[in-house]
Amino acid sequence: MTPQPGFQWIQILYALATLFVVLNYGLLMTALVQKIAARVSGRHGIPIWQNYVDLVKNFALRSQISHGVMYYMGPIFRLSGGIGLLLFVPTIYGLPWAQNFSFAGDLILALYFVFFGTLGMALGAGESGHPHSAIGVSRGLSQTTAAELPLALAVYAIAVQYHTLNIPQIVAAQQGGIAHWTLITNPLATIAAMFAYVGTMMRAPFDVVLAPQEIPIGPPTEYHSAYMALMQTNRAIFPVAKTVVYMNLFFGGASNWLEFALKVFALYLIPAIIGVVHPRFRVEQSIRFFLKWGLPVGVLAILVV
């Protein structure tokens, strides 16, 4: 049993601080990775501050257009999902002010809250009536069901291994050097989880989901100006928040911000590296891929643990 610390108002300030750090880190880090990817393709790539430029520009743009209530709320859901995921999980192990709102729930909360933003965004985009939004959602959801499966199995495996669903406890169990990381102590679960990680980071070969958005005018179909600004903010926060979960579960967590920055960057590079050298899968190919390769590893992970 773990007695949980209650809520104190100061935590809100702490959470905002974490959010500020992660946002800036995310904006810079994703730009850097994009730049690296561009260099691999022989392009120059974007300036490192490009994300700031885009964000400020989009936020400054005025809009008088809406497709309806859900459309309006879509980006709110999206960004809330990203921030929520970040804040339900402790960011830095042992740093009291970076424990966020983890008193509200454990690992299971984080796992399921991932869907919050996805659902809201999908609903919002759906209300625009744009068929490409629906096609994107259909592809995305189809692929996710298969891609998330190895993660679910891996989570089960490590929950059994560490006998807890409490993230700080899982991180605590991995302290004391790389040999204690889940990566080493439970490689099967880690590999299974990495299938899910690579599969859900929206990079090749698993990024055909984005294709319907690329055909028309910009990333998420029909969204523009401040709507898009919110979503771009999320694009900086959400991948980091997600990576934090993986880092905590499988790679020993981070006990300071530097370790955090390095580990998240390193993890984030994995799908990026795979992405730059692979063409796209069609959705059904991705699904079969995860069922054929990811699932058996996950099943092995829960059987041997």
Added chain:
Amino acid sequence: MVSALWILALGLGGAFGLGLVPRGRGDLAFALMLGALGAMLLVALGWLAVMAGGAAPVLITTAAAPAPFAISLHIGLPEAVLVTTVLIAGALGALALRGALLRLGRGAMAVLLVLMMALSGLILTRDIFNLFVFFELISIATAGLVLLSPDPRALAAGFKYLVIGQIVSILLLIGIVFTYHANGALGLDHIAATAPGVAGAGLAMFLLLIALVVELKPFPANGWALDIYESAHPGFSALFSAGSGTAAVFALAKVAAVAGPAWAPLLTGLGLLSFLGAGLLALRQTNDRRLLGYSSVGQLGLVLAVIGQGDVLGEATAFIAGGILLAHAAAKAGLFWLSALVPGRGLGDWAALRRRPILVLAFASFIAMLIGLPPFPGFYAKWELAQALVAHGRMPVLGSVLFGSLLEAAFLFRWFGRAMKAESAEVPSANPIDTAIVLAALAAGWGLGALWGALSGLSNVLTTIPVLFALAFVALEPLPARIKNVIAILGLVGWFVLRLPDYDPLRLIFAIVMLPGGAVILLASFTEGGRRLGFYPPAMLMYAGMALLLDAVTTFQFFAAWELLTLGSYFLILRGQRSEPHAQSYILFSLGGAFALLAGFALAGQGALDLRLDALSDIPVTIAPWVFVLLALGFMTKTAAMGLHIWLPGAHAEAETDVSPMVSGVLLKAGLYGIVILLSELGRQRLMGVDLVNMLAWIGALSAFIGAVLAVFQEDAKRLLAYSSISQMGYALFGLALFSHLGWLLALMFVINHYLYKSMLFLAVGGVYRRTHTKLMYQMGGLITLMPFSFFSVLIGIVAMSGVPPLSGFGGRWIFYNAILGTDLRLPLVMIFLAGPVGFLYLFRLIHTIFLGQLKDPHRQIKEAPFWMLVPQMIYVALLIGFAVLPGMILRRVDTYLGTVFGDHPLIWTGRAVSSEFGHWNPVGIMLVIIGIFVSVGAILLAKVHGAQKVKQFNIVFSAERPYRPETTHFAWNFFAPYRRAVGFLEAPVATRFWGGIGDALTAGAELTRRLYTGNGQLYATQVVLFVLVAWAIIFGGQS
């Protein structure tokens, strides 16, 4: 007391007396005949009163000499009951035949009187030669009365009947001669008392018995009789079935008692053959009266089998055989009389009855009587039969009886379903006398039900308050639907309040869902105006069944409640517009499941007529696994576990708007309740090395996964929800099968959650259907602005169901993870894990394709769903949010209770938060954090974008063109095409093909066997002779 001989004398005297009535005074003759029948009946009733009072049987001698020098009659309780039955059938039959009788004059009336006299004699006599005489009289009278029919085929049928009747008579006569030779006596009592003196006595008895069996028109030697059923006047067919059949069975029973147990296998075998064969053949029948003929053949076969099992049934034989026989008499006579009111002869022609609801009630009651459903006598009879058969290891006999009953249910409900759904412009005859006769049979059936309930020594279904409350709605039918709805809601809530103190927390969860939960769904029924005939009696019968299920303390009470809720829900489901085939498969699967329960309970009882449910835990270890298997099969049929699920999608999807949530949100929980009882009483069982509880977990996981995958591929919104129910019940089954504190808590949370969101979603989709008149999602789209409340409830429903925080579904997931971490059962988990995200797919599809995307032109003017349909939905929304924030309200009590059951306390409740061995869950914290973040982000957007205008529908740009047609722009059909390409093979309808194959094989068998009945009299005669020869060969193995 007047001598019973007067019954015969009055009949004969009346027949002679008719000759004195002047020609042309048909009315006078008719009055005389009725008078004679009435007088016979009075005498019989007098004897019935005396015998029912416990008087000793009386032997009546004639010619002032004792047997064997004169004929003796015997009247005891069975004789009194049967003579009364036959004479009531005769008197009412005479009224039914009045037109034909008046047309043909006093001769025909005399023949009828002779028939009644002969039937009474057949029942009363104790002399085998007299049996022969009375059979001859019956044979001739029958042939004569068949001619009353205006149908030209009747003449041929009567002739064939005479020819074959003669063959039977010859067999009987030879048997009598041989018997006399062997025993030196003709009186049954003397034959029984004297040991057979010569060789060949066996053959004598065989001939006697086989002749009497053939009199019952057994399958397959019965073509001649079926032609009579089909072509004779229905008034006579009623007599032929209810009167002649009853009397002949009793004659056989008398001889069988004398013949001894050595002949029991023959009788049982022939009886079962007849029961099964007739049931099979009836599957393909299209003519109502011929169908009834098959049913009569089958029922008499069943009674024959019961008589054959007399050695193990003992004292109960009379109760069982009598229950089946009398219910059959009332039902069959009633149905034949009813057929006289129906203008056409096709099964669909009975649709005319719908214009007179009381006749529909009669029709439904008669069918329930024939199948042996509660509260009719056959139900109690079957229960006792099953107990006795199982106690003596006669499982194959029980299996055959139950399978035959299922066949019977198949053809009778097929008929009923067709009658309820077919179009008919015809109007049934409104003749008051004919109607009154039918209603008399109806009253008799219900009266017998009450009587058998009282005699059974078990709990009488008809004296329970919920059932009486449900039946009261039959009387309330003339009232407006809204008033009935108020009464129904008050009844459900009132009963809940009344019983509340007695429910333990576990039952309480189910009770909340079934009773007040049912009442909330009934709020939606306020949308229905008019009188809504035929809705409330079955609905309340279903709820009565559920109320009684929760109160049941014995296996019988449980089973009776189970059958009631099954029957009620069948009639409810059948009300849907296109629900006929689905209601049919529902009732067949449900009855199949119920019979598995019956067999399971019987096996557990080991001869005890009734068993306390909590005594199930004490049954011997050798039989416990088998009981487990049978009960689990029964319950899983109700929860639609994979493989047994094929009835559910159609039944739930095609039911009426407010019925779908009842049968999905509420009724499915009955199956879960059964599994709770099963597991808590029987615990872990192993059969042939297989852990059965683990088996349940596998089945649950498979159902959860496949149900979800199938839901993804549905285009029909209600079918999608129906498949999702299969999946959700799979989860709950899995939870229960984890057989741990948290597993059960998970399952119970599912009970509540599934009730809330599935009822809500079905109502929301039903509301949309009401406005758009389609259930196909791709035909909808963009309804969010027109139906915002419906959208909101679907939104809350899918968030809750998918387990996304902060709504209550997440709590379920949290408990789920905590539950599975403690189990060794890992492989099925894979399927459960797969099912979760797949659920997300179909839920998104549901909300997107209906409410988002492009609005279609025909829907531009539609309004929000009716007010009363929204009321329950909004209640559910409030409850879902409330349950999400404060799950402790109910769960905590259940958790404490489960602690006493499992002896552990895995959850610790601190304030509003819960923690477990593995993690923690703070519902209020989650809710507040999410609201905080959401509001802050929303405020930022609002600060920037406010006053944005909603643009027009086609103000979107893609692929360099502007769309203008919603149909081509709304992406909805085959929404998850990539998913189908990847895992579409899972869609293969394996179970449907399997069950369809069984159904096809049965109907093909029926079609093939039907060819035996060519209508050729010579062939029929040959069949009878062959039948006798084959039976002889089997019994004697070629040696005499």
